[in-house]
Amino acid sequence: MIPVSSRHSLYVERSGKPGGYPIFFLHGGPGSQTRVIHRRYFDPQFFEIVLFDQRGCGKSVPAGETRENTTSLLADDILAIRDALGITRNISILGGSWGSTLALAYALRYPQSLDELILRGVFLGTQAEVDWYTQGLSRFAPEAWAQFACAGSADLVEFYYRAVNDADDKRAADAAVRWANYEMQIMATMPIGAASQSLTQTSLPSGTFVQDTLHSTRVHLHYLSHQCFLAGSPLLDAAHTIELPVTIVQGRMDLVCPPNTAWHLSQRLPFARLRMVDNAGHSATSGSLALALREEVDAMRDRLISQSAGGKR
Numbered sequence: 001m002i003p004v005s006s007r008h009s010l011y012v013e014r015s016g017k018p019g020g021y022p023i024f025f026l027h028g029g030p031g032s033q034t035r036v037i038h039r040r041y042f043d044p045q046f047f048e049i050v051l052f053d054q055r056g057c058g059k060s061v062p063a064g065e066t067r068e069n070t071t072s073l074l075a076d077d078i079l080a081i082r083d084a085l086g087i088t089r090n091i092s093i094l095g096g097s098w099g100s101t102l103a104l105a106y107a108l109r110y111p112q113s114l115d116e117l118i119l120r121g122v123f124l125g126t127q128a129e130v131d132w133y134t135q136g137l138s139r140f141a142p143e144a145w146a147q148f149a150c151a152g153s154a155d156l157v158e159f160y161y162r163a164v165n166d167a168d169d170k171r172a173a174d175a176a177v178r179w180a181n182y183e184m185q186i187m188a189t190m191p192i193g194a195a196s197q198s199l200t201q202t203s204l205p206s207g208t209f210v211q212d213t214l215h216s217t218r219v220h221l222h223y224l225s226h227q228c229f230l231a232g233s234p235l236l237d238a239a240h241t242i243e244l245p246v247t248i249v250q251g252r253m254d255l256v257c258p259p260n261t262a263w264h265l266s267q268r269l270p271f272a273r274l275r276m277v278d279n280a281g282h283s284a285t286s287g288s289l290a291l292a293l294r295e296e297v298d299a300m301r302d303r304l305i306s307q308s309a310g311g312k313r
Contacts, residue, residue: 033058
């Protein structure tokens with residue numbers, strides 16, 4: 001546990017090769033967490049692998065805390081973890097979905113500490129992207145969206161934000177489960193609706209599961225309701241200043257973060273390479289997208305070894 005403020009302490013995992021090349025993994029969300037499978041993109045004989053749960057997320061404490069929780073503070077936390085672990089050399093970052101947002105925010109804030117970025121399922125935190133998720137996806141998943149929107153209003157983010165912060169614990173938990181259920185159905189690797197099982201139609205494993213879902217959803221909606229704290233500094237507008245190698249791995253069938261966002265970003269970044277993965281969606285841990293990410297991380301390793309052999313690092 002690494003304290004990053006008087007309020008927040010972050011759960012951090014360090015694995016792989018001690019003193020190896022440092023690579024940070026940034027989980028999605030906002031509000032999600034790191035998992036054991038996230039280490040598997042990285043060759044442990046070469047990389048020193050750093051995974052952590054962002055503020056209010058996973059095993060970080062306090063769980064679900066939204067005070068002192070903004071994008072710029074999360075970017076600062078990456079540097080704080082680097083310093084706390086005694087990492088003095090440059091790092092690289094792999095970030096997917098919300099993790100790609102945070103990776104870009106960090107690159108804009110601390111470019112001198114970075115070598116490369118690998119981004120997956122690009123999300124830039126714009127209102128248009130949020131509107132697509134909460135409204136536009138109704139065209140592809142009408143059943144899931146009808147359940148999601150039936151108790152809501154025209155502004156579903158505001159409705160759910162208020163609901164998960166309600167003083168009535170049951171109403172807050174019910175809203176969190178409904179939000180998470182919609183996300184699970186959209187994220188399903190199979191065709192939406194083909195075999196997606198609703199959380200509201202199952203026996204929930206435990207009260208702990210519901211509480212974890214509530215914490216996660218509170219953080220998620222905290223960011224979405226505040227335009228991811230990026231409204232005054234759009235990432236796409238600033239992307240041309242990121243003069244680092246950036247590899248973008250994008251599922252062509254990604255409904256959560258459609259490929260047009262990744263393509264537009266690739267056109268703005270000076271040193272970007274976009275790899276579209278056919279027949280892949282949003283999930284980074286399944287099928288061809290997981291393989292593509294592993295291949296790109298291995299390619300980064302090989303570049304770093306070659307550069308080191310050539311005396312460039």
